[in-house]
Amino acid sequence: MSDLLTNLNVPQLQAVTLPPVHSLILAGAGSGKTRVLTTRIAWLMSTGQVGPHGVLAVTFTNKAAREMTARLSALVPINTRGMWIGTFHGLCNRLLRAHYREAGLPQTFQILDSADQLAMVKRLLKNLNIDDQKYPPRELCHFINAHKEQGVRAAQAEVYDNYTQKRVELYSEYETQCNREGVVDFAELLLRCYELLQRNEPLRKHYQERFRYILVDEFQDTNKLQYAWLKLLAGGGARVFAVGDDDQSIYAFRGAEVGNMREFERDWAGDNVIRLEQNYRSHGNILAAANALIKHNRERLGKNLWTDAGAGERIRAFEAYSDLDEARFVIDEIRELVRDGVPATQCAILYRSNAQSRVLEHELFAKGVPYKVYGGLRFFERQEIKHALAYLRLLGNADDDTAFLRVVNFPTRGIGARSLENLQATAHQINSSLYNAAASLSGKAGQTVGAFVRLIEVLRQETVNLPLPEMVEHVIEKSGLAQHYRTEKEGQERLENLDELINAAATFVDDEGTIGEGGALASFLAHASLEAGEHQAGEGQEAVQLMSVHAAKGLEFDVVFITGLEQGLFPHENSTAQGREGLEEERRLMYVAVTRARKRLYVSCAQTRMLHGQTRYCVPSAFLEEIPENLLLKLNKKGEAAAAPALSPSGGGLRIGQTVEHGRFGIGVIVASEGRGADARVQVNFGGSGLKWLALEYAKLTPV
DNA sequence: TGGGAGTGCTTTTTT
DNA sequence: AGCACTCCCA
Numbered sequence: 012m013s014d015l016l017t018n019l020n021v022p023q024l025q026a027v028t029l030p031p032v033h034s035l036i037l038a039g040a041g042s043g044k045t046r047v048l049t050t051r052i053a054w055l056m057s058t059g060q061v062g063p064h065g066v067l068a069v070t071f072t073n074k075a076a077r078e079m080t081a082r083l084s085a086l087v088p089i090n091t092r093g094m095w096i097g098t099f100h101g102l103c104n105r106l107l108r109a110h111y112r113e114a115g116l117p118q119t120f121q122i123l124d125s126a127d128q129l130a131m132v133k134r135l136l137k138n139l140n141i142d143d144q145k146y147p148p149r150e151l152c153h154f155i156n157a158h159k160e161q162g163v164r165a166a167q168a169e170v171y172d173n174y175t176q177k178r179v180e181l182y183s184e185y186e187t188q189c190n191r192e193g194v195v196d197f198a199e200l201l202l203r204c205y206e207l208l209q210r211n212e213p214l215r216k217h218y219q220e221r222f223r224y225i226l227v228d229e230f231q232d233t234n235k236l237q238y239a240w241l242k243l244l245a246g247g248g249a250r251v252f253a254v255g256d257d258d259q260s261i262y263a264f265r266g267a268e269v270g271n272m273r274e275f276e277r278d279w280a281g282d283n284v285i286r287l288e289q290n291y292r293s294h295g296n297i298l299a300a301a302n303a304l305i306k307h308n309r310e311r312l313g314k315n316l317w318t319d320a321g322a323g324e325r326i327r328a329f330e331a332y333s334d335l336d337e338a339r340f341v342i343d344e345i346r347e348l349v350r351d352g353v354p355a356t357q358c359a360i361l362y363r364s365n366a367q368s369r370v371l372e373h374e375l376f377a378k379g380v381p382y383k384v385y386g387g388l389r390f391f392e393r394q395e396i397k398h399a400l401a402y403l404r405l406l407g408n409a410d411d412d413t414a415f416l417r418v419v420n421f422p423t424r425g426i427g428a429r430s431l432e433n434l435q436a437t438a439h440q441i442n443s444s445l446y447n448a449a450a451s452l453s454g455k456a457g458q459t460v461g462a463f464v465r466l467i468e469v470l471r472q473e474t475v476n477l478p479l480p481e482m483v484e485h486v487i488e489k490s491g492l493a494q495h496y497r498t499e500k501e502g503q504e505r506l507e508n509l510d511e512l513i514n515a516a517a518t519f520v521d522d523e524g525t526i527g528e529g530g531a532l533a534s535f536l537a538h539a540s541l542e543a544g545e546h547q548a549g550e551g552q553e554a555v556q557l558m559s560v561h562a563a564k565g566l567e568f569d570v571v572f573i574t575g576l577e578q579g580l581f582p583h584e585n586s587t588a589q590g591r592e593g594l595e596e597e598r599r600l601m602y603v604a605v606t607r608a609r610k611r612l613y614v615s616c617a618q619t620r621m622l623h624g625q626t627r628y629c630v631p632s633a634f635l636e637e638i639p640e641n642l643l644l645k646l647n648k649k650g651e652a653a654a655a656p657a658l659s660p661s662g663g664g665l666r667i668g669q670t671v672e673h674g675r676f677g678i679g680v681i682v683a684s685e686g687r688g689a690d691a692r693v694q695v696n697f698g699g700s701g702l703k704w705l706a707l708e709y710a711k712l713t714p715v
Numbered sequence: 716t717g718g719g720a721g722t723g724c725t726t727t728t729t730t
Numbered sequence: 731a732g733c734a735c736t737c738c739c740a
Contacts, residue, residue, distance in 0.1 A: 600727080
């Protein structure tokens with residue numbers, strides 16, 4: 012037990028061994044957050060303060076949950092399998108499966124992923140004859156999710172105009188349809204679970220008494236509903252240990268409320284706030300840059316990272332002529348680093364938006380440098396996998412209309428839009444699922460759809476006693492999916508993925524051992540929805556890592572390149588349009604990016620960049636100026652330190668930053684430009700006269 | 716049924 | 731530019 016605590020620094024030790032109180036751990040980047048969290052659990056258990064049974068540990072991603080479980084098993088000799096360690100969604104799913112009846116759900120309820128949800132909303136709009144231009148499905152999904160994440164049902168939704176009135180009605184229709192089909196979306200998992208606990212006193216008491224210690228990871232990312240859920244569970248005297256970093260809150264755009272941290276501090280943690288400020292990851296200059304940047308944010312709980320690792324190198328800054336030029340610079344540097352012995356996997360290229368990866372990929376490919384892009388299509392989101400899962404879903408729950416529509420005519424069985432319209436009309440009339448309505452259909456449609464229903468029935472009979480992997484295999488084969496992809500030109504990879512699905516089922520059965528409520532199939536399908544699977548592509552061992560800054564959170568690399576540091580891109584214009592809060596979130600994003608680097612950090616920008624098919628002229632990001640000059644090493648074209656501190660000049664006579672005079676507006680500075688030739692326009696800041704866009708062909712601008 | 720042309724969108728993303 | 735989606739025709 013004592014060696015659990017060795018090698019912890021003072022604040023870490025304090026946090027791990029806190030008495031039974033609510034506490035907030037402000038854990039800076041690279042300060043040993045996960046270590047503290049897992050050691051806390053291990054310490055509580057090994058000192059006999061709680062059994063594995065009494066701990067609830069919540070994370071946001073499956074990866075984080077897995078890591079926590081793995082590290083915990085390494086610390087204490089217990090079986091972590093039965094412990095309640097998981098994601099918010101995973102734990103809610105577990106609870107709802109255990110109490111499906113009380114929650115008003117069928118035993119085999121299925122989980123809609125975002126794509127399923129969108130399909131469902133589109134179908135709903137179609138059935139109700141609603142103009143999807145006026146009510147864009149995506150926007151409606153967001154509307155519904157945002158309400159659920161605030162804990163607001165359609166019945167309680169605030170209506171302030173006709174448009175919202177309609178949207179609330181659609182929200183209500185959507186709820187009805189989900190209930191009819193026996194499916195829940197991601198937000199519903201949480202809300203349904205919350206309502207269940209709130210409504211059902213014996214159940215609530217049971218869990219409140221059971222969980223004595225509740226630990227939350229990445230607390231800054233919790234939304235209102237998640238916070239309410241935590242408070243509800245902790246209402247019976249459990250102690251909450253919340254770990255987070257307000258400076259790394261980068262998910263406000265999807266409902267995360269940093270304010271939860273302050274509220275938690277005020278209402279629960281009180282004086283029990285511990286700051287972990289010693290950073291074990293980055294060299295001094297990198298940390299100094301991060302600290303200097305984040306100081307510009309007003310809304311902070313306050314924290315200053317330090318390290319005893321030494322200053323290290325300065326931050327390399329490079330201003331390229333174009334995005335292509337920037338890509339070349341980055342890739343040349345990487346090639347040199349790799350030549351000098353830096354593992355390619357330790358080099359990461361980060362960008363604000365995924366579209367930026369293309370130029371970089373192009374250049375990497377051209378130079379023959381292996382690379383891996385994160386953020387692509389995930390395994391369980393592939394069409395062939397979703398098709399196979401849809402068949403399986405129908406075996407488990409025939410009322411699942413989303414699954415029904417996905418495969419009723421795939422592979423094609425001559426069931427066209429006409430037949431399906433009839434079917435949907437019939438289903439609507441008799442208020443039943445599409446599957447059940449098929450029997451009431453007459454004519455040709457009745458025959459073809461009837462044949463599909465019989466296919467499902469036969470599949471169900473044939474597989475009812477098969478173990479899960481064989482069931483999956485049987486369905487892939489007998490549904491006609493396998494045959495379809497065998498004849499398709501580029502179906503080979505899809506076939507391999509389908510084989511992989513059979514393997515995934517086998518692994519799932521092995522790992523899971525005892526299968527929860529609802530049987531192996533339902534559990535496997537839930538698993539498929541909740542854990543979309545790691546991006547499969549390119550398991551290259553020696554590959555350069557490419558990802559968005561968001562995707563990089565929680566990771567670290569020896570060498571990091573932050574690219575595209577230009578006004579409008581990073582900080583992104585859509586965010587800065589949202590005022591100070593938007594800009595502050597962008598700055599936190601930059602902070603996350605900077606703190607990913609261990610030894611060397613590059614920051615770069617380009618003067619021109621292709622965006623949406625046209626060249627944009629760019630101004631260097633304000634964030635570059637927020638890094639103290641003395642921490643920067645400005646590079647010239649060859650990647651060596653430039654003689655003069657100035658960034659490289661652009662080609663033409665007029666350039667960004669140039670002071671000009673205009674006959675009417677007077678003296679101004681060029682801040683942006685776009686288009687070329689006769690279309691070329693520049694944006695000039697005339698101070699008191701404001702910002703103006705001027706066409707170069709007409710406006711007389713004289714350099715001053 | 717399926718392919719080709721036309722249209723519109725485009726920040727970040729986990730579950 | 732590039733992609734997803736819709737629509738229309740063979």
